[in-house]
Amino acid sequence: MRKTFLIAISFTIIMVSCANRNKTDSNSKNQPKDTIYSTKSTDSNKLLSNTVKSVNQDSLKVVVGKDRVLENYAKNLEIFERLLSKKEYLPLNLLEGIIPTNEDEYLHFYMLSSPEEYPESNLNLYWAINSSIKKSTLEDKGNCLYLYLNMAEFVDGEYADAFFIHVPILIDKHKSKFCNLYIDLSERSKYRLRDFFDESCE
Structure with missing residues (x-):
């Protein structure tokens, strides 16, 4: 149990x-x-x-400065075009970033104005960039004036003709700054702007 x-x-x-x-x-x-x-x-x-x-x-990363390569500059133009098409705010570093700083960048920019030679040209974008550059230099935004003046080193052809017509307008508006910036320009830029400097600053 x-x-x-x-x-x-x-x-x-x-x-x-x-x-x-x-x-x-x-x-x-x-x-x-x-x-x-x-x-x-x-x-x-x-x-x-x-x-x-x-x-x-x-x-949307904009690359500026001396270490910039051509690919960076091309990307800056793409960003500019994208923001412009959406009518969005254009930041200062982008306004500076679309200004060519050497001959390769200048040729890439100027290529946009030649549809008969380059299939990737874009006249509307070219004129928009050109207009923006001139506007930001006249308004003396950031380093735009210095960057634009230093384009004297490599501009040529019809663009150079328009460039050297625009420079006196900038000097009249920003004479003191032009005289100060001139010292820091490249040797080639100083050579090509020498007459303006002599006339306005000495």
């Missing part, structure tokens, strides 16, 4: 233990799985958001 009683109790304990374990296993299969999925989903959304934001910022 005692033996039968002990067997019955042992069987009951085993059944209860198995039931609890199954319940625990069932909960562990359902709850943590949902939690893990939710966490990964949230992290993925955050990562995607940050990535998109980074891509957007990089796509």
Whole structure:
């Protein structure tokens, strides 16, 4: 009798233990799985958001300075065209970034004005850039005046003719600044602007 009683109790304990374990296993299969999925989903959304934001910022990154390469300059023109088409604000570094700083950049810019020679030309963009450059130099925005004056080093042809007509207008408006900037221009630019300097600053 005692033996039968002990067997019955042992069987009951085993059944209860198995039931609890199954319940625990069932909960562990359902709850943590949902939690893990939710966490990964949230992290993925955050990562995607940050990535998109980074891509957007990089796509609007304007490169200025002496270390700029032709690819950077071409990208600046693309950004200018994109913002202009959307009638969005043109930041100062972009106004500076579309001004050519060497002969290669100048040729890339001037190429836009020659549809008969270059299939990738874009007259509307050329005139928009040219107009923006002149406007920002007349208004003396940032380093635009210095950058424009230093174009004297490499401008040629019809653009040079218009350039040297525009320079006296800039000098009349910003005479003192022109005289100060002249010293820091390239040797070639100083040579080509020497007559203006002699007439206005000495």
